Amino acid sequence: MATIKDVAKHAGVSTTTVSHVINKTRFVAEDTKAAVWAAIKQLNYSPSAVARSLKVNNTKTIGLLAASSGSPYFAEVIQAVEAACYKKGYTLILCNAQNNLEKQEAYLAMLAQKRVDGMLVMCSEYPTPLLNMLQNYHNIPMMVMDWGKHSDFTDNIEDNGFHGGYLATRYLIDRGHREIATITGQLNEHTGRERHKGFLHALKEAKITIPDEWVIEADFHPHEGYEGMMKLLAASKRPTALFCGGDVIAMGALCAAGEMGIRVPEDISVIGYDNIRNTRFFNPPLTTIQQPKETLAEMALDMLLDKIINKRETYNSIELHPELVERNSVTDGPFLKK
Numbered sequence: 001m002a003t004i005k006d007v008a009k010h011a012g013v014s015t016t017t018v019s020h021v022i023n024k025t026r027f028v029a030e031d032t033k034a035a036v037w038a039a040i041k042q043l044n045y046s047p048s049a050v051a052r053s054l055k056v057n058n059t060k061t062i063g064l065l066a067a068s069s070g071s072p073y074f075a076e077v078i079q080a081v082e083a084a085c086y087k088k089g090y091t092l093i094l095c096n097a098q099n100n101l102e103k104q105e106a107y108l109a110m111l112a113q114k115r116v117d118g119m120l121v122m123c124s125e126y127p128t129p130l131l132n133m134l135q136n137y138h139n140i141p142m143m144v145m146d147w148g149k150h151s152d153f154t155d156n157i158e159d160n161g162f163h164g165g166y167l168a169t170r171y172l173i174d175r176g177h178r179e180i181a182t183i184t185g186q187l188n189e190h191t192g193r194e195r196h197k198g199f200l201h202a203l204k205e206a207k208i209t210i211p212d213e214w215v216i217e218a219d220f221h222p223h224e225g226y227e228g229m230m231k232l233l234a235a236s237k238r239p240t241a242l243f244c245g246g247d248v249i250a251m252g253a254l255c256a257a258g259e260m261g262i263r264v265p266e267d268i269s270v271i272g273y274d275n276i277r278n279t280r281f282f283n284p285p286l287t288t289i290q291q292p293k294e295t296l297a298e299m300a301l302d303m304l305l306d307k308i309i310n311k312r313e314t315y316n317s318i319e320l321h322p323e324l325v326e327r328n329s330v331t332d333g334p335f336l337k338k
């Protein structure tokens with residue numbers, strides 16, 4: 001494989017000049033530049049990122065410590081992070097730790113050893129041992145993407161899940177529903193918990209009480225939505241509307257309704273959350289709350305780069321604003337005032 005010395009010899013310049021041409025770190029005359037690029041092309045030379053990193057003390061890599069890329073929601077956020085990194089000239093190292101503490105510890109050590117310039121964290125659950133571990137790496141610029149509360153050692157993003165849960169429920173109420181059930185995401189995750197709190201707040205504000213059997217604590221999985229809907233359909237009284245804490249939950253709930261011959265929205269209205277990519281193709285197309293995933297990814301990276309490049313030392317928190325996306329899975333309820 002050709003080395004920088006071969007390129008310099010071929011172009012008739014010093015290795016320092018070759019380095020300046022590649023890294024654009026000093027003025028070099030146009031004809032010298034052209035000779036260097038011609039030599040690089042002819043010798044098929046690839047500059048060593050390792051050598052460059054040693055020189056400039058950065059690696060142009062970002063680590064993403066994530067829970068998993070298996071669910072559509074996480075897959076879409078991760079894809080958006082990768083696209084944002086690519087646009088800014090950074091390589092993303094994805095570490096799916098599956099909420100396993102040992103794996104999280106190993107990945108954090110590996111990312112530190114690889115000298116990533118910064119770290120994004122999207123672990124969905126933050127038990128104290130993980131927080132302690134993250135704090136141990138506070139010398140690496142870090143941004144927690146799904147924690148929601150202001151922290152004194154990382155930047156973070158408030159996704160306003162409470163407002164989103166409220167928005168979804170308020171919409172059902174405004175459409176004339178009073179008998180509203182919910183199938184939640186994990187309540188030990190920030191997203192699941194806040195959305196559920198928003199749901200409860202909207203009911204309380206409208207002075208609506210619902211039976212305990214209409215609150216189904218579940219998980220962000222279609223089969224949990226499926227089981228949840230089966231329980232609701234077997235309840236002593238059937239609700240007229242359902243708020244699902246995530247679109248994947250709604251996917252399972254719609255499937256269960258279909259299998260039981262229950263029509264959505266005629267027999268029961270369903271609203272989801274996240275606006276994952278294919279909700280338009282659910283049957284019926286799902287009304288949901290848009291979680292701005294691209295914005296989340298871009299904001300997270302911009303804030304992290306601000307820390308890395310501008311050496312910002314203060315901690316920052318930014319907000320996302322969920323919005324209603326109306327499709328066909330909600331119809332007017334019995335209490336609609338016309």
Ligand SMILES: Nc1nc2[nH]cnc2c(=O)[nH]1
Binds near residue numbers: 220
């Ligand atoms: N685990 C998980 N967390 C989420 N938070 C928001 N949506 C999701 C999801 O689909 N899965």
